[in-house]
Amino acid sequence: MLIQGQASSPRTAETVLQAHWRHLDRRQSGIKGLLLGATILSCGSVLAILGFLSYFALPIFSEGHLAEILSWEWRPFQGKFGILPMAVGSLSLAVTAMGVAYPLGLGICGFAHGLGPRCLKGPLMGLINFMTSIPTVIYGFVSVIFLVPLVRGAFPESTGYSWLTAALTLSLMILPTIVLLVHAQLQQVDARVRLASAALGFSPAQTLLWVMRPLAFRGLWAAAVLGFSRALGDTIIALMVAGNAPQVPNSLLDSIRTLTSHIALVVATDSTSQAYQSIFASGLILFGVSIAVNLTLRRLQSRAALPATGRHD
Amino acid sequence: MRNSRNGLMAIIFMLVLSLGTAPGAWAQDSQLQRFQNLEGTIDIAGGTAHIPVMKDAAEQIMKANPKIRLTVAGGGSGVGVQKVGEGLVNIGNTGRALTPAEVAKYGLKTFPFAVDGVAVAVNPKNPVGALTSQQVRDIFAGKIKNWQEVGGTSAPIHLFTRDEASGTRETFWKKLLKKGPIDAKANIVASNGAMKMALAQDPQAIGYLGIGFVDQKVKGIKLDGAEPTQENAKNGSYPVTRLLYMNTKGEPQPLVKAFIDYIKGPEGAKIIQKHGFIPTSK
Amino acid sequence: MIKKITYLAQACSWLAVLTTVGMILLFLGFLGVRGFDTINPTLFFGNTPPWGAIIGRLPVWHGIWPACVGTVALVLLSSLLAIPLGLASGIYLAHYASGAWKRWFSLAVEVLAGIPSIVMGLFGFALILSLRKTVAPQANTCLLLSAGCLALLVLPYLILMTQTALEALPDELRQAGLSLGFTPWQNMVHVLLPVAGRGILSGVILAVGRAAEDTAVILLTGVVANSGLPSGILDKYEALPFHIFFLAAEARSDAELAQGFGAALILLILTAALFLGAYYLKSTFTKTWDQKNLSI
Numbered sequence: 001m002l003i004q005g006q007a008s009s010p011r012t013a014e015t016v017l018q019a020h021w022r023h024l025d026r027r028q029s030g031i032k033g034l035l036l037g038a039t040i041l042s043c044g045s046v047l048a049i050l051g052f053l054s055y056f057a058l059p060i061f062s063e064g065h066l067a068e069i070l071s072w073e074w075r076p077f078q079g080k081f082g083i084l085p086m087a088v089g090s091l092s093l094a095v096t097a098m099g100v101a102y103p104l105g106l107g108i109c110g111f112a113h114g115l116g117p118r119c120l121k122g123p124l125m126g127l128i129n130f131m132t133s134i135p136t137v138i139y140g141f142v143s144v145i146f147l148v149p150l151v152r153g154a155f156p157e158s159t160g161y162s163w164l165t166a167a168l169t170l171s172l173m174i175l176p177t178i179v180l181l182v183h184a185q186l187q188q189v190d191a192r193v194r195l196a197s198a199a200l201g202f203s204p205a206q207t208l209l210w211v212m213r214p215l216a217f218r219g220l221w222a223a224a225v226l227g228f229s230r231a232l233g234d235t236i237i238a239l240m241v242a243g244n245a246p247q248v249p250n251s252l253l254d255s256i257r258t259l260t261s262h263i264a265l266v267v268a269t270d271s272t273s274q275a276y277q278s279i280f281a282s283g284l285i286l287f288g289v290s291i292a293v294n295l296t297l298r299r300l301q302s303r304a305a306l307p308a309t310g311r312h313d
Numbered sequence: 314m315r316n317s318r319n320g321l322m323a324i325i326f327m328l329v330l331s332l333g334t335a336p337g338a339w340a341q342d343s344q345l346q347r348f349q350n351l352e353g354t355i356d357i358a359g360g361t362a363h364i365p366v367m368k369d370a371a372e373q374i375m376k377a378n379p380k381i382r383l384t385v386a387g388g389g390s391g392v393g394v395q396k397v398g399e400g401l402v403n404i405g406n407t408g409r410a411l412t413p414a415e416v417a418k419y420g421l422k423t424f425p426f427a428v429d430g431v432a433v434a435v436n437p438k439n440p441v442g443a444l445t446s447q448q449v450r451d452i453f454a455g456k457i458k459n460w461q462e463v464g465g466t467s468a469p470i471h472l473f474t475r476d477e478a479s480g481t482r483e484t485f486w487k488k489l490l491k492k493g494p495i496d497a498k499a500n501i502v503a504s505n506g507a508m509k510m511a512l513a514q515d516p517q518a519i520g521y522l523g524i525g526f527v528d529q530k531v532k533g534i535k536l537d538g539a540e541p542t543q544e545n546a547k548n549g550s551y552p553v554t555r556l557l558y559m560n561t562k563g564e565p566q567p568l569v570k571a572f573i574d575y576i577k578g579p580e581g582a583k584i585i586q587k588h589g590f591i592p593t594s595k
Numbered sequence: 596m597i598k599k600i601t602y603l604a605q606a607c608s609w610l611a612v613l614t615t616v617g618m619i620l621l622f623l624g625f626l627g628v629r630g631f632d633t634i635n636p637t638l639f640f641g642n643t644p645p646w647g648a649i650i651g652r653l654p655v656w657h658g659i660w661p662a663c664v665g666t667v668a669l670v671l672l673s674s675l676l677a678i679p680l681g682l683a684s685g686i687y688l689a690h691y692a693s694g695a696w697k698r699w700f701s702l703a704v705e706v707l708a709g710i711p712s713i714v715m716g717l718f719g720f721a722l723i724l725s726l727r728k729t730v731a732p733q734a735n736t737c738l739l740l741s742a743g744c745l746a747l748l749v750l751p752y753l754i755l756m757t758q759t760a761l762e763a764l765p766d767e768l769r770q771a772g773l774s775l776g777f778t779p780w781q782n783m784v785h786v787l788l789p790v791a792g793r794g795i796l797s798g799v800i801l802a803v804g805r806a807a808e809d810t811a812v813i814l815l816t817g818v819v820a821n822s823g824l825p826s827g828i829l830d831k832y833e834a835l836p837f838h839i840f841f842l843a844a845e846a847r848s849d850a851e852l853a854q855g856f857g858a859a860l861i862l863l864i865l866t867a868a869l870f871l872g873a874y875y876l877k878s879t880f881t882k883t884w885d886q887k888n889l890s891i
Contacts, residue, residue, distance in 0.1 A: 024778050028779060031780045032687075035691060038683030038687065039687045039688065041684075042750055043684075043700050043703035046706050047703075049714070049715070049718045052721045053714070055721075056721050056724075073497075077477065077492075104614060104615055105611075106611070108608070110608040110611075111609065111611065115604055115608040116612065124616075127616065133869070133870030134623075134866070135807075135808030135810075135862055135863065136810065137810045137862075138626065138839065138859050138863055140843060141839050142626055145843070156468055156517065160515070203601075206597070235713040235811040236811055240844070245499055260713045263716075263815075264713060264811065264815070266478075267717070267815055279717065283717045286710075286713075287710060290714075291706055291709075293709055294705045294709050297705070298702070356819075356831060358819075375654045382823060382826055382830070383821075383822075384819045384823075384831040385820055386821075387820060399727070400727070400735075401735055401736065506845035507845050510846060510847075
């Protein structure tokens with residue numbers, strides 16, 4: 001088209017330029033298409049994962065095993081394939097790990113934003129950042145060798161491989177997630193209110209407690225939700241130190257099994273049995289939780305972001 | 314000065330050694346000769362009692378012929394059956410006989426190579442050294458909860474058991490517990506090796522594992538008066554025994570066949586004995 | 596009253612900080628003390644002559660060398676898969692996508708970021724099973740499969756870091772390039788990407804660190820306890836995190852346990868080095884743009 005046009009009409013500067021632009025345009029859309037393709041591929045993988053998990057979990061519904069899978073006993077030799085104890089295990093572990101990590105995280109953020117001396121803020125945040133790079137398996141390894149015998153020594157009725165041990169170890173792993181999120185939110189707020197509240201005569205500690213804390217409220221929620229989902233998604237620590245007994249725990253010293261370690265433990269049994277279907281059910285539950293967490297975070301963020309964007313517009 | 318020269322010599326020696334070692338140079342052993350003209354990979358998975366034997370044999374074979382690669386993974390007997398049946402590995406190990414259903418479903422061929430007993434074991438610090446079968450049943454059912462009840466010091470009993478894919482668990486459950494219940498509170502470990510480590514660390518623990526894994530780190534329990542040794546397992550005076558098997562899907566390929574022959578041959582027998590099992594060939 | 600609460604809050608924050616710092620130092624100190632002595636050639640090569648092992652001529656037994664090589668291979672392969680895809684998607688989301696589509700894509704990326712790694716491994720395992728039943732009966736769990744699943748695991752980090760680095764650039768920069776007659780893509784390649792480079796690179800390094808440390812994905816997709824050096828991307832392999840995981844439960848002797856400490860320390864040094872690199876790049880990126888922002 002272009003070449004014909006050039007051949008039949010006189011080459012004015014304008015047509016040359018137009019041709020050049022059209023050529024560039026075509027390249028632009030080619031590049032755009034390529035980038036779009038990559039994006040679709042990346043985002044499509046989510047659907048692929050969901051699809052595969054659902055496909056493999058399908059027999060649960062078509063063969064009517066749902067009630068068996070969603071029951072309270074895991075005894076494969078007796079034909080009992082309930083995963084609810086593992087769901088409770090996941091939930092209990094995540095909640096307790098949060099119970100330890102969240103207050104610690106808030107304390108650390110408070111320390112960095114006015115409650116502690118300013119000169120320690122840098123090293124402290126450096127350490128927290130560094131904690132994100134410690135491999136999970138190392139937490140598990142050290143915990144097996146160090147924390148498990150300690151717990152066993154302190155509580156003779158426990159083997160040391162317990163809910164408590166796993167919760168303590170896991171809380172260290174999720175701590176940086178919580179701290180960094182709250183810290184980021186506080187920094188945003190800090191920039192807006194610092195001068196004003198200093199002018200009103202507040203000390204940094206008072207600013208944090210009475211001015212910034214209420215404003216950073218969404219960030220506090222986001223950190224809680226994300227920390228919780230990190231704790232729920234962990235496999236290795238639970239698998240290594242929680243003891244893996246498929247039971248609903250009665251005490252912190254009991255051995256528990258999470259949905260994630262259940263997958264790891266059962267993944268290679270006979271591929272037609274219900275034991276096998278139960279791991280895909282577990283996978284789907286975890287996937288579902290992950291989506292729910294993200295939707296929650298979105299709501300929190302979009303509301304939190306409103307005042308900020310409003311200011312710019 | 315002298316030291317540094319020695320160090321230098323050592324490095325040169327190592328270099329010469331490492332460069333000079335042509336593939337196959339170590340294959341003087343008549344048993345390893347069968348691998349001489351073979352190459353390829355054998356993937357092995359399944360029974361965890363087998364792992365020390367498999368690793369040792371793999372080391373000998375790969376040193377003799379670097380063109381052969383052996384990978385060894387665990388998982389348990391159930392994993393062995395499933396993986397070899399699905400064709401994910403070449404050899405699936407089991408610590409129990411295949412069920413007729415498994416043989417029929419996947420067309421498996423089975424090769425027993427060693428006798429192994431399943432011992433009830435505790436930490437060496439535990440004063441309890443003998444139990445009756447009934448006591449073991451009660452302990453694993455959760456009815457007996459304190460060591461005092463079976464003649465030990467007053468301390469809660471820590472139960473350790475294996476996952477459902479384990480052949481050791483199946484042997485123990487069928488032959489000793491008579492398919493009785495195992496307390497759901499019991500901690501679950503994923504292999505014989507892990508069981509041994511758990512028992513070795515915890516003075517209040519009780520569990521069960523292949524006799525081949527019993528050494529000074531864990532104490533085998535005398536069961537109804539019978540000492541858990543491989544000799545007693547072989548002559549029948551210790552009742553909780555099983556064979557260790559390698560399984561293939563259909564007839565094994567030449568390389569896999571050579572491996573199985575090696576394990577079942579005299580060199581293999583030495584390796585099997587070294588790790589505390591009794592070869593079936595004897 | 597307010598003063599009292601303030602003091603109480605201060606005391607609590609000190610307590611939280613001291614507890615955390617104490618626990619971390621205890622953990623790392625324990626690892627460092629027990630692991631330091633084990634770091635020597637024997638840890639890596641066992642009883643094999645090192646040179647022969649390094650050139651891959653002699654198989655290594657009783658050493659962590661095959662696991663180290665396996666981890667490096669795994670990380671390289673997954674980077675190869677994830678980085679182009681991640682950068683392209685990040686660029687698209689930052690500068691081309693808009694409206695409802697952008698929201699949907701971003702949601703997908705966030706969901707992907709939240710999927711637990713064991714589920715990613717389960718996906719890989721299911722993928723292989725269905726491949727075997729349909730088009731490729733010979734397909735098997737292997738290095739490539741693990742790398743693919745790890746790539747999915749780190750992909751959202753790459754996308755988000757790329758997108759964030761590009762969106763953090765001042766709008767004036769973009770407009771300046773366009774007003775000089777650059778096409779959007781020329782502007783991207785010659786102006787925006789070079790200045791956002793440090794930010795993107797730090798994302799890449801963090802992703803690499805994440806791929807190097809993950810255990811749950813590879814547990815289900817082809818890692819084994821013993822294989823020697825990885826021989827190809829379709830073979831099974833050893834990896835450091837799995838080796839540590841394995842030894843924590845199955846160390847048969849004190850020597851093997853010591854090897855576990857050594858391996859853990861090596862892995863920690865590796866991930867810490869990657870992290871420090873990324874941290875440095877990121878801080879220089881932020882500093883540069885804070886200053887430029889002021890001058891514009």
